[in-house]
Amino acid sequence: MTTTFHAYFTGPAREYLLRAVDLALEEDGPDLTAQAVFAPTDLLAARIVAKEDTLVAGMPIADIVLDRMGILDSARRDYRAQDGQRIPAGTVAAVITAPAAGLLKAERVILNFLCHLSGIANLTARYVAALAGSRTRLLDTRKTLPGLRYPEKYAVLMGGGLNHRRDLAEMLMLKDNHIDRAGGIPQAVAAVRRAFPQGRPPLEVECRSLEEVLQAVAERPERIMLDNMTPEQMREALALIPQGIETEISGGVDLDRLPELAALGADFVSVGRITHSAPYADFSMQLAALEQTP
DSSP, rough: HHHHHHHHSOHHHHHHHHHHHHHHHHOOOOOHHHHHHHHTTOEEEEEESSSSSSOOOOOOOHHHHHHHHHHHTOOEEOOOOOOTTOTTOOEEEEEEEEEEEHHHHHHHHHHEEEEEEEEHHHHHHHHHHTTEEEEOOEOOSSOOOOTTTTHHHHHHTTOBOSSOOSSSTTSSEEEEHHHHHHHHHHHHHHHHHHHHSOOOEEEEESSSSSHOOOOHHHHSSSSSEESSOOEEEHHHHHHSSTTTTTEEEEOOOOOGGHHHHHHOOEEEOOSSHHHHHOOOOOEEEEEEEEEOOO
16 A cells, blocks of 8 residues: 555645645744753654554655654664554554654654544545445545645545545536526536536536436536435435436435445445544554664
8 A cells, every 4th residue: 555655645745745744843843852852863763553453544654754854864664554454453553763853753743644544544444334235435525624635535545435536626516606606507517618618627516406406417417416415305316317427425424324325326425524523543652762873
């Protein structure tokens, strides 16, 4: 999964991740306490330990943190758990040896990313498991923490989910505000197609009623979203949508409802909760002093 990490974080995604790491380090400021207590030649060995059964997501960010601090070349790293791997409580996920003052500053930043992203992967995996045996796949949303869009969506992938759209340009989505402003679904679709006559991204239309579903079907978008409908409305709506148009269920989706929603047979169900409400996974960093460097 390390290969997946580096493939995912290229171009803008990598730049956003580097900015997030830099900001986290800047927020902490200089570690005056560590500078007072440890000599520049002092080394610490850190063991990152899982304190619960957990998926791993974000482990390669440790190298980025050390690199941005300028101590990567002087650090020894032994990453024993890979992103996407499930490990039991008590597992030593990584061992890092580095200059003491730098490692103490890096500790919280590394753990904050690892705990947060692994927590998203864990919650995502629970939702994916609830859809097991059905054709319905789990999508995330744009309900992410500002500045952490790409890391959080990467963590969804580590949990077995899929990314919906990482930014507003990856897919054209006609939502209620667009439709109401245009005067209806046909008018909104026509406006989008006029604006992007060639090479446009896929188009998704959000529908709030069976009438809107029929209007959307007539326009043949790539995907139709059923937003905040009752199970019976969704069942009727899905029967109206022909093959060749993808279908998505959205709005008020929680874990307990997933088996019922999966039985409807939509292509996707989108859930904001997997990113905006995922609890931290519990990792700790155990530090031990080593002999001074020569």
